[in-house]
Amino acid sequence: MPKDQTGLRSWLAAANEEGCDFPIQNLPYGVFSVGDAAPTCGVAIGDRIVDLAACEARGLLEADGTFSAPQLNDFIALGRPRWEAVRARLTALLAEDGDRDLPTVAMSAARLHLPIRVSEFTDFYASRNHAFNVGVLFRGPENALPPQWTHMPIGYNGRASSVVVSGTPIRRPMGQVRGEAGPEWTACRRLDLELELGAIVGADSVMGQRIGVDEAEGMIFGYVLLNDWSARDIQAWEYQPLGPFQSKALGTTIGPWIVTQAALEPFRCAGAPRDNEILPYLREERPGFYDLTIGWTMNGQQMCRTNYNVMYWSSAQQIAHHGVSGCPMRVGDLLGSGTISGPAPDQTGALLEMTEGGKRPVMVHGEPRSFIEDGDEIGLYAHAQGQGYRIGFGPCTGRILPATDDRPA
Amino acid sequence: MPKDQTGLRSWLAAANEEGCDFPIQNLPYGVFSVGDAAPTCGVAIGDRIVDLAACEARGLLEADGTFSAPQLNDFIALGRPRWEAVRARLTALLAEDGDRDLPTVAMSAARLHLPIRVSEFTDFYASRNHAFNVGVLFRGPENALPPQWTHMPIGYNGRASSVVVSGTPIRRPMGQVRGEAGPEWTACRRLDLELELGAIVGADSVMGQRIGVDEAEGMIFGYVLLNDWSARDIQAWEYQPLGPFQSKALGTTIGPWIVTQAALEPFRCAGAPRDNEILPYLREERPGFYDLTIGWTMNGQQMCRTNYNVMYWSSAQQIAHHGVSGCPMRVGDLLGSGTISGPAPDQTGALLEMTEGGKRPVMVHGEPRSFIEDGDEIGLYAHAQGQGYRIGFGPCTGRILPATDDRPA
Numbered sequence: 135m136p137k138d139q140t141g142l143r144s145w146l147a148a149a150n151e152e153g154c155d156f157p158i159q160n161l162p163y164g165v166f167s168v169g170d171a172a173p174t175c176g177v178a179i180g181d182r183i184v185d186l187a188a189c190e191a192r193g194l195l196e197a198d199g200t201f202s203a204p205q206l207n208d209f210i211a212l213g214r215p216r217w218e219a220v221r222a223r224l225t226a227l228l229a230e231d232g233d234r235d236l237p238t239v240a241m242s243a244a245r246l247h248l249p250i251r252v253s254e255f256t257d258f259y260a261s262r263n264h265a266f267n268v269g270v271l272f273r274g275p276e277n278a279l280p281p282q283w284t285h286m287p288i289g290y291n292g293r294a295s296s297v298v299v300s301g302t303p304i305r306r307p308m309g310q311v312r313g314e315a316g317p318e319w320t321a322c323r324r325l326d327l328e329l330e331l332g333a334i335v336g337a338d339s340v341m342g343q344r345i346g347v348d349e350a351e352g353m354i355f356g357y358v359l360l361n362d363w364s365a366r367d368i369q370a371w372e373y374q375p376l377g378p379f380q381s382k383a384l385g386t387t388i389g390p391w392i393v394t395q396a397a398l399e400p401f402r403c404a405g406a407p408r409d410n411e412i413l414p415y416l417r418e419e420r421p422g423f424y425d426l427t428i429g430w431t432m433n434g435q436q437m438c439r440t441n442y443n444v445m446y447w448s449s450a451q452q453i454a455h456h457g458v459s460g461c462p463m464r465v466g467d468l469l470g471s472g473t474i475s476g477p478a479p480d481q482t483g484a485l486l487e488m489t490e491g492g493k494r495p496v497m498v499h500g501e502p503r504s505f506i507e508d509g510d511e512i513g514l515y516a517h518a519q520g521q522g523y524r525i526g527f528g529p530c531t532g533r534i535l536p537a538t539d540d541r542p543a
Numbered sequence: 544m545p546k547d548q549t550g551l552r553s554w555l556a557a558a559n560e561e562g563c564d565f566p567i568q569n570l571p572y573g574v575f576s577v578g579d580a581a582p583t584c585g586v587a588i589g590d591r592i593v594d595l596a597a598c599e600a601r602g603l604l605e606a607d608g609t610f611s612a613p614q615l616n617d618f619i620a621l622g623r624p625r626w627e628a629v630r631a632r633l634t635a636l637l638a639e640d641g642d643r644d645l646p647t648v649a650m651s652a653a654r655l656h657l658p659i660r661v662s663e664f665t666d667f668y669a670s671r672n673h674a675f676n677v678g679v680l681f682r683g684p685e686n687a688l689p690p691q692w693t694h695m696p697i698g699y700n701g702r703a704s705s706v707v708v709s710g711t712p713i714r715r716p717m718g719q720v721r722g723e724a725g726p727e728w729t730a731c732r733r734l735d736l737e738l739e740l741g742a743i744v745g746a747d748s749v750m751g752q753r754i755g756v757d758e759a760e761g762m763i764f765g766y767v768l769l770n771d772w773s774a775r776d777i778q779a780w781e782y783q784p785l786g787p788f789q790s791k792a793l794g795t796t797i798g799p800w801i802v803t804q805a806a807l808e809p810f811r812c813a814g815a816p817r818d819n820e821i822l823p824y825l826r827e828e829r830p831g832f833y834d835l836t837i838g839w840t841m842n843g844q845q846m847c848r849t850n851y852n853v854m855y856w857s858s859a860q861q862i863a864h865h866g867v868s869g870c871p872m873r874v875g876d877l878l879g880s881g882t883i884s885g886p887a888p889d890q891t892g893a894l895l896e897m898t899e900g901g902k903r904p905v906m907v908h909g910e911p912r913s914f915i916e917d918g919d920e921i922g923l924y925a926h927a928q929g930q931g932y933r934i935g936f937g938p939c940t941g942r943i944l945p946a947t948d949d950r951p952a
Contacts, residue, residue: 253704254663254703259785269784272784280783282726282780282781286719286726286781288781288785289785289788290699290700290785291699291700291701291788292700293663293700293870294663295662295750295870295871295872296750296869296870296871298750304751305750305751307867307868307869308753308824308868309867309868310691310822310867312691316819317691317694317822319822319823341704341705341707341714341794342714342944344948365868368868371691372691372695372697373784373786374689374783375682375689375782375786376668376697376698376699376786377699377782377784377785377786377787378785378786379697379698379699379700380864380865380868381868383865383869383870384868384869384870385869410725413719413726413728414728455789456789456792458716458717458718458719458789459718459774459777459789459792459793460714460716460792460793460794461702461704461705461789461792461793462704462705463704464704535751539753
C-alpha cells in the first residue's frame with residue numbers, strides 16, 4: 135500500500151488549487167508535443183506538463199530513453215518497480231521542497247497525443263444497470279440479462295485502429311440498417327456514446343497460461359476515460375450472432391491522461407453486490423473497484439453523474455477472464471469497463487438508456503435530443519475526491535462530423 | 544493481369560517436380576531462421592528458401608533493408624509496385640536462365656516463424672453451408688441463417704496475440720460451460736478446428752473514409768492457411784449477445800507461407816450464387832474468389848476436401864465492409880475467410896458440422912472422433928492446379944496438448 139499522501143502539496147501553486155484534476159497525488163502520464171517537436175512523454179501537474187524526456191536528459195530521472203518515445207508502451211513495459219521508482223522520484227521533485235527548475239511546459243501550449251500505442255482493444259459489459267436496460271431494448275425484459283452475465287465478465291474484441299485521443303473529431307458512419315424490405319443504406323440515425331473507464335495492461339502474459347485475479351490486478355498500469363461511440367441502428371441489424379462490429383468501429387475516444395493505479399489506490403472500494411457465487415478463477419482477494427465519480431456532458435451541459443463503484447466486474451476480473459483460455463495479454467492492451475450506468479436516468483452512460491431507445495428525448499440547452507446530432511460535442515469526466523485534493527482525469531471530448539458518402543451507393 | 548507463366552521452369556529441379564507446392568509460378572513469402580541466426584525474410588522455391596536479406600546484401604535485389612526484419616510487414620508496407628518489382632526480379636533469378644548462385648537454404652534446415660506481425664485479426668463467416676449448418680446446431684433450423692447474412696459479410700474481431708505459426712502446439716483451454724445448475728468449470732470437451740483462408744492486408748486506409756471493393760482488392764497482399772481453433776462448449780455458453788470470445792482465443796494457427804495475390808491471379812473465379820441483390824458498396828467489378836482446393840487432415844488421415852470457390856463473400860468484400868463505418872485498416876491485418884465448407888459431410892471445415900454436433904462420430908485410423916482429442920494433429924492444405932504446376936500453401940499443422948490447471952478452481 136502507498137504511504138498516505140493526504141496534505142502533500144507541490145511548489146507549483148496551480149497543483150494545490152481546489153478542484154484541480156492534477157495535484158501532486160495524481161501524476162498521470164501522457165504524450166505531448168509543443169510546436170513542431172516530436173511527441174514525447176510527460177506527467178500532468180497543475181496547469182503544466184513535466185517533460186520527462188528533458189528530465190532524463192538533465193539527469194533528474196534515471197535515463198533509459200523510454201520517455202523520448204511517442205507513446206508510453208516502452209516505459210510501461212519496464213514493469214512495476216520502475217513505475218514505483220519514477221512516481222516516488224517525481225513526487226519528491228514536485229513537492230514543496232522539490233526542484234523548482236524542473237523542465238515543464240504549459241498545458242495550454244501543448245498538443246496531447248494518444249498516450250499508448252493500443253495493442254488490442256477489448257470492450258466489456260460490466261454494469262448491471264446498463265446490461266439490463268440495453269437488454270430490454272434489444273431483446274425485451276424476459277431476455278434482458280444474458281444467463282451467463284452474473285457468472286463471467288462478458289466482452290468482445292473491439293478494433294484498436296480506431297482508438298483516438300480526446301479532441302479528435304468523429305465522423306458519423308454510413309452503414310446498413312434494418313429496413314422495411316431488407317437492408318437500407320444510410321448515415322447512422324441513432325448515434326450514441328458509451329461512458330467507460332479503460333484499463334491499460336502493463337505486462338505481458340504467457341500464451342497457454344491462465345492469469346490469476348490477483349496477478350491480473352498487478353498487471354494494470356492505469357486507467358483512462360473512454361467513450362465507445364456506438365451506432366445503435368447499425369448495431370441492431372448486424373450484432374447477431376457474432377456481436378457488435380462496424381457499429382463500434384467508427385471510433386473510440388480515450389482521454390489523454392493515464393491515471394495510475396497507484397494514484398487511485400486510496401479510493402479502492404467494493405463494487406455492486408453479487409447475485410450468486412462466482413467460480414474461483416474470478417474471485418478477488420480484495421475489491422477491485424474505486425470510489426470514482428464519473429459522468430458526461432453534451433455541448434457543455436451536465437447529462438449524467440454516476441460512480442464507477444456501481445460496476446459488477448472489475449478490470450482485474452476482466453483480465454483473468456480474458457486469459458482463461460490461455461489467450462496472452464500484451465503491454466498496451468486497452469480494456470473498456472463497459473458502459474457505466476447507475477439506476478436513475480441521469481446516471482446512465484448512454485443515450486440509448488437515458489432516452490429509452492429514443493422514446494423519451496432529453497433537453498439539451500432547450501433542444502430535444504434522442505441521439506447525438508451532427509456538431510454535438512460529448513465530454514466525459516471523472517474524479518476521485520480525497521481530503522483536500524482530487525484525482526482527476528482531465529477532459530475526454532469528441533465532436534461529431536456529418537456523414538459523407540462520396541462513393542456511389 | 545500478369546503475363547501467362549504456364550510452362551515456366553526453374554533451374555532448381557525440385558521446383559519443377561509434379562505436386563511441388565512451390566514452383567517458380569508461386570514464390571510465397573515467409574520468415575525463417577537457421578541455427579541461432581535471427582529470423583529474416585525468404586521466398587519458398589522447390590525444397591529451398593531464397594534468403595532475401597542475403598540477396599539484398601549481394602546486390603541481387605534492390606536494398607532497402609526490409610528483408611532483414613523478423614517479419615514481412617515492412618516490406619509489405621512498401622506497396623504494390625515494390626511487390627511487383629521483387630516478384631519480377633525473383634522470377635528472372637530463378638528461371639532456367641537465371642542465377643544458379645542465388646543464396647538459398649534447404650527448407651529442411653530452416654525453422655519457420657510467423658510471417659507477419661499481426662496488427663489485428665478479424666474472423667468472418669462467409670460460407671453459406673457452414674453458417675447454415677452451425678446455425679442449425681446453435682439455434683435450430685428456423686433461425687439458422689441470420690437475416691442479414693446474405694446482405695453483409697458478418698464477422699467479429701478476434702485476438703491477434705494468440706495467432707501462432709504452423710507447428711506451434713495448442714493447449715486445450717479451461718473455461719466455463721453451461722452445466723445442469725449454472726456454469727461448470729472444465730477443460731474444453733468439444734474442441735474443434737476451422738478450415739479457413741486468411742487474407743493479409745497490405746495497405747493502410749484512412750480513418751473516416753470508406754474503402755471501395757475494387758480498392759479493397761488492391762489492398763490484399765496475399766493469403767495464408769488459417770485454422771481458427773474453437774472451443775464449442777465454451778462458445779455455446781459465452782457467445783450471446785456479444786459474440787465468441789474466449790472460445791476463439793486459445794490459438795489461431797496460420798501457415799508459414801504467404802501466397803501472393805499475384806500467384807493466385809490465374810485461378811480467379813466466381814463464388815457461390817447470390818440469393819439477393821446486395822448494396823452497391825459490396826458489389827465487385829470482377830469475381831474475388833479462386834479455384835483453390837482446400838482441406839484438412841487429422842493425424843495424417845484425409846478428412847475433408849472442398850474448394851474456396853464455395854464462399855459467398857470475398858476478402859475484398861470483407862475489407863470493404865470492415866471499413867464501411869470509417870474503421871481504418873492497417874498493414875498486417877489478418878482477415879479469416881470464415882470456415883470453408885462445401886455441402887457434403889466430407890467437405891466440411893469443422894468437426895461440429897462433420898459430426899452434427901458430435902452426434903455422428905467419424906472414424907480416424909479406426910478410432911471414433913466427435914471432437915479433437917489430446918495429442919491429435921490437425922493439418923490444413925490448399926493448392927490451385929495450373930497446367931503443369933500447382934500453387935500450394937505448404938503445411939499448416941497444430942497438435943493439441945492436454946489442458947493444465949495449476950491454479951485452484
